[in-house]
Structures are given as C-alpha cells and as structure tokens.
Amino acid sequence: MEHIVIIGGGGTGAAIAHDLVLRGFKVTLFERGELLSGTTGRHHGLLHSGARYAVHDPSAARECIQENKILRQIAPEAIEPNDGLFVALDDADLAYKPEFLDNCQACGIKTREISAQRAIALEPELNPGLKSAVQVPDATMDAWRLPLHFFASASANGARIKKFCEVVGFYQSKSAVTGIRVFDHQTHREYDVQGDLFINAAGAWAGKIGALAGIELSILPGPGVMVAVNARLTNMVINRLHKADEGDIIVPQRHLTILGTSIWLTDDPDLVALPREHEQKMIELCARLVPGVKKTKIHSTWYAIRP
Secondary structure, eight states: OOEEEEEOOSHHHHHHHHHHHHTTOEEEEEESSSTTTTTGGGSOOEEOOSGGGTTTOHHHHHHHHHHHHHHHHHOGGGEEOOOEEEEEOSHHHHHHHHHHHHHHHHTTOOOEEEOHHHHHHHOTTSOTTOOEEEEEOOEEEOTTHHHHHHHHHHHHTTOEEEETEEEEEEEEETTEEEEEEEEETTTTEEEEEEOSEEEEOOGGGHHHHHHHTTOOOOOOOEEEEEEEESSOOOSSEEEESSSSOTTOEEEEETTEEEEEOOOOOOSOTTSOOOOTHHHHHHHHHHHTTOGGGGGSOEEEEEEEEEO
C-alpha cells in the first residue's frame, strides 16, 4: 500500500487526508502545532459561491461553486445556507454589474438581481443609499467544525494525524523525496518517516516547506486583518459589488459580525505583527455597506495569513 505523507494540519490537509484514505492509501499527516492553528482557524468563515472571483479569476470561481455544492451535501451541520448579497453603492458599482453577472453565469454561479428596496427589506441594516443588489449562493461555515469533520473521518478510516510534529528536513534520492525528518514538540525527539508521495498542504507556509526540499515556490504570505463586532447585524453575507478589494466583506457568525479584510505582504508568515490602524480601516470601509458597524462594540481583532 502506498504511503502518502501530508504536511499541514489545516482545512486543506484535513480534506486531502479524508479523500485519500477513502481511496485506499496509507496516510500520515503532520502539523507542527495544534490542528487548525494556522489560517484555517482564523478566517472569517465565508463559504464562497465563487462570485467574488468570477471576473478576475474564473477558474477559481468555478472551483468555489463546485466545492460549495459538495460541502452543502456532505457537511450540512457545519454550514449556514444563508446566501449572500453583492450590493452596489455608486455608479461605478452599477457599471461593474453587467460584467459581474455575465461572468457568474459563465462560471455556473446562480445570481438573482433584486432592487434596492427588496435588498433593504431582506437586510434592514444595509446602507439606505444602495442602488442595486445581486443575490448569490454564498454561505457561512464554521471554520473549526467543518475541517474537524474531515479529520474525524480520516482518523476513523485509518489515517494517522500527528500534531505538534514539525517537518524539519527532507531526504531525497535521485531527485525524488523519499522521507522527512520530524521534530516532536511534545517529546522533544527527532525521527524519520519514509513515504511514497509527499503533499505540501502548508498554505502560507508552503514556501518554507518547499525550501527545506530545495524547491523554490513563488508564494508570498498575505496577512489580512479581520474585526468581529458584538452583534449579528445581517443574516446574509454582504459583499461590495466591485472588483475584490479590502474591507468589502461582512460575514455573520452566530451572534457576531465579521468585517474583513485588509491585506499586505510579508516574507515570513511567522514574523507578523498586527497593524492596529487596520482595525479602524475595516470598520470605516465596512460601514459603507452596513453603517451600524460603527455603533457596535468590537468583540475582537485578529489577522489570518493567506498564500
């Protein structure tokens, strides 16, 4: 039986482990910290319909809507199927709408144009000056529960999940990776693991893992700040109807509202400081969509790092 080694214990690694054990492979996954302690445990929980990417990255948009449909079927208890609204606030947003609708259709993403009055009836906290809206099949997912389903399924089917185990080196023979060196942070021991195939599922840390094997990956970590305010201001996901930018997503999560996100680039995902000015920036930008965020108490502010 072929042994496949997965490096990275986030949502991607979890889903890959789940998939591979169902295909009959021997699977071992290594995560240097606690499971989901990287990007997966920090994101805003938006299950994209793909509409956000339909204009500038249609291939990603198609993947999003395919995954959206699958996840609604196999893990409904981790998903709130609340849909989303892309709202136009000015003439530039309105001018963007025809291209947006055409590209959504080409990517297989269902859309429904609704009037400003209907949008405000659905979501009374929206900016009363909005000009138009488009409804899409966005959803809210539980950023922890969803991948934990995959870990549980993978483990039940025989995958070995090794947390607090950091990959610190690779062994190669004839230009192929044959094994890894692992440091166990709990026992403070190092040991070797042999494998037939090695999957780099480290996300924003993928470049650092690649470098250990002498592989240069053109990946830059992109941190982004999110702000949670202490009220559920909308029931649907709210997006600005324009080219994806900072501070143009609002995601309801239980009794909170998540505002996001900013972005900057860094060379090392382990050396990032949270810029405090980004908190106010997210509030100001998201208040254009839902003015009430300015009057709502901040619950927490944090960053996640995207690859």
